[in-house]
Amino acid sequence: MMPDSVAKRRLSRQELGWLLAQEARGAADALREGVTQLTQGSAPIEIRTGPAEEVENTLDALDDAIGMLSLLEAQPGTRDRRGRIDVASLLCELAPNARIAIEPGGGTEVFGEEADLCRMLHVLVSQSSDPGADVASTRAEIRVCREDDLVRISVELGPDRSATADVERRWLSRMAMRLGGRLELEGGTQSLLLPADGASDQREMDALRKELDQAQKLGEAYARELASVFSTAITTEPTPPSERTAPERMAPATARFELLISAAAALGRSLGHLLEDLRADAAVASDALGEGAELAQRLTKRVTTCSELHHELRRLAECSPAEALSSTEFVEAVRAGVQDSRRRAARHGVNIRLELPATHTVETRPETLGLLLRALLDHAIAATPRDGEVVVRVLLDGRQATLTVEDGGPPIPDNQGVALLKRRIDPTRLGRPGGIALLVADAAAEHLGCALSIEQPAGGRVQLRLALDG
Numbered sequence: 052m053m054p055d056s057v058a059k060r061r062l063s064r065q066e067l068g069w070l071l072a073q074e075a076r077g078a079a080d081a082l083r084e085g086v087t088q089l090t091q092g093s094a095p096i097e098i099r100t101g102p103a104e105e106v107e108n109t110l111d112a113l114d115d116a117i118g119m120l121s122l123l124e125a126q127p128g129t130r131d132r133r134g135r136i137d138v139a140s141l142l143c144e145l146a147p148n149a150r151i152a153i154e155p156g157g158g159t160e161v162f163g164e165e166a167d168l169c170r171m172l173h174v175l176v177s178q179s180s181d182p183g184a185d186v187a188s189t190r191a192e193i194r195v196c197r198e199d200d201l202v203r204i205s206v207e208l209g210p211d212r213s214a215t216a217d218v219e220r221r222w223l224s225r226m227a228m229r230l231g232g233r234l235e236l237e238g239g240t241q242s243l244l245l246p247a248d249g250a251s252d253q254r255e256m257d258a259l260r261k262e263l264d265q266a267q268k269l270g271e272a273y274a275r276e277l278a279s280v281f282s283t284a285i286t287t288e289p290t291p292p293s294e295r296t297a298p299e300r301m302a303p304a305t306a307r308f309e310l311l312i313s314a315a316a317a318l319g320r321s322l323g324h325l326l327e328d329l330r331a332d333a334a335v336a337s338d339a340l341g342e343g344a345e346l347a348q349r350l351t352k353r354v355t356t357c358s359e360l361h362h363e364l365r366r367l368a369e370c371s372p373a374e375a376l377s378s379t380e381f382v383e384a385v386r387a388g389v390q391d392s393r394r395r396a397a398r399h400g401v402n403i404r405l406e407l408p409a410t411h412t413v414e415t416r417p418e419t420l421g422l423l424l425r426a427l428l429d430h431a432i433a434a435t436p437r438d439g440e441v442v443v444r445v446l447l448d449g450r451q452a453t454l455t456v457e458d459g460g461p462p463i464p465d466n467q468g469v470a471l472l473k474r475r476i477d478p479t480r481l482g483r484p485g486g487i488a489l490l491v492a493d494a495a496a497e498h499l500g501c502a503l504s505i506e507q508p509a510g511g512r513v514q515l516r517l518a519l520d521g
Contacts, residue, residue: 066170070222133164135248138202139195141169146176146186152194159195159202160248163230168245171226172204174219175243179206197247201232205242304497309372311494319364326361329354359395360486363429366422367491372498374416381413381420381452381519382445388424389443392432400437403428406444411452413519419495426492427456427515433484434460434513454517460484463513468505 139159142151153159161168179191194205223243224234232245333354336347389403396403431441439459446453461482463471470476471483472493479485492515496503502518 066222067218070218070225073225074221135160135162136165136168138168138172138204138245141165141172142176142193142195142204145169145172146189146191146193148188148190149176150190150192152192152196154196158197158247161202161230161245162248163245167226167230171223171243174223175204175206175241178216178219178241179209198244200247201244202247203242203244205240208239208241304494304500305372308494308498311491312368312370312372315364316368319361319368322357322361322364326354326357329357355398359429363426363487363491366425367487370418370422370495372419374418376414376416379413379415379417379420381411381415382407382409384417384420385424385443385445385454388421388428392425392428395429396432396441399432399435400439401432401435402440403432404440404442406442408445408447411445411447413452415499415519419499423492423495423499423501423517424454426488426495427454427517429486430484430488430492431456431458431460431515433486433488434458436460450520452519454519456515456517457512458515460513462507463505465507471505472503 137160139151139153142149173186176186176189176191176193179189179193191206191209194203196203196205220234220236220241227234227243227245230245232243235242235244329350333347333350336344336350340347385407386405389405393403428441428443435441435458441459442455442457444455444457446455463481463483467476467481471478471481472489474490477485478489493503496517499519504516506514506516508514
């Protein structure tokens with residue numbers, strides 16, 4: 052049933068009072084601005100100070116009177132239903148005999164109070180018929196459509212024989228502005244434009260999804276380029292000694308390791324800029340949608356993945372291929388590498404268990420050894436499912452030390468271990484992590500002169516095995 056306040060033909064005393072209060076307040080503001088300009092102008096201040104103060108006092112009194120008028124004209128009683136309201140459904144109820152054109156699937160919902168929207172639509176439709184006609188029986192043509200973030204309700208104006216038609220348009224315009232919309236008059240067509248419900252949220256969601264897709268594509272492009280550079284560095288045949296330039300006259304393993312470091316430095320800088328944009332997008336998504344929203348969680352996960360890759364690249368770029376050999380406590384180096392990896396393991400929900408002897412000393416390059424240990428641990432952590440365990444063991448046999456890093460990832464066929472280390476196959480084809488950890492570990496092991504292999508005992512788990520001579 053339509054409320055009595057909506058069914059009224061013309062604007063009520065209450066509605067007219069509200070309109071006059073709004074226009075009077077606008078006039079008072081304009082007068083106050085003019086008085087301010089006069090008091091701050093170039094004319095002598097002593098001539099204008101007295102009248103200006105009197106006008107200011109008068110304007111203050113006018114503001115108070117307007118405020119009281121607004122309170123008196125406020126609708127008493129409880130507030131009407133407020134929320135998401137379909138204006139097309141309201142029009143069908145207000146004017147059941149009208150010809151209403153609706154775009155299917157356009158979305159004609161707006162957010163507001165039902166009584167206010169009913170009254171606005173009633174006044175709008177009433178101006179399309181004769182002044183004495185009933186809106187419920189009008190056969191006017193009404194069009195409802197969606198235009199970007201607005202819902203447009205258009206009617207053809209009827210005979211303008213009402214003395215209050217202009218006042219009604221002013222009231223409609225004020226009410227539309229109050230809801231964030233506007234009233235348009237073009238020729239004989241009058242249109243009421245109101246903000247569509249959820250339009251701003253949907254626009255922000257679309258923008259965030261677009262940025263997420265772009266960041267994902269850019270990240271995939273970086274990953275492909277990185278894999279291509281590393282694969283080329285590892286699989287390229289060495290140049291004959293007679294044809295090498297001065298920088299190339301070094302051991303093939305050292306040359307490949309140095310090439311990887313140069314590539315990591317360049318890609319790390321580019322990925323750093325991408326990571327800054329991703330973090331900003333993740334913060335916007337969390338603020339706008341809440342941390343529990345699916346899009347915000349996906350974006351946060353992308354930030355974590357890129358951050359880990361950026362950290363690996365930076366760690367590789369900071370390593371020096373010209374590092375000198377020195378006596379290094381191997382067991383303590385393993386313990387330190389595990390300690391540095393525990394934060395990443397905690398993020399992935401993985402536990403690290405150590406089985407280490409008391410002490411063992413090797414002659415090696417400590418910085419490169421630390422890089423190698425971190426790469427092995429990073430791969431094992433990424434391969435192990437949440438709540439799984441990575442086991443790190445050091446076995447001693449005379450002066451030789453063997454490190455095994457056992458993970459809970461998918462099995463690897465016996466004939467695929469070398470190809471996986473050399474990046475001749477994509478690790479993701481075997482269900483393994485697709486990062487750069489194995490590439491870095493293999494290049495660092497070759498540079499140190501160590502033997503690195505992937506093994507899997509019968510019925511056991513995958514092991515990355517590193518053998519070092521004391």
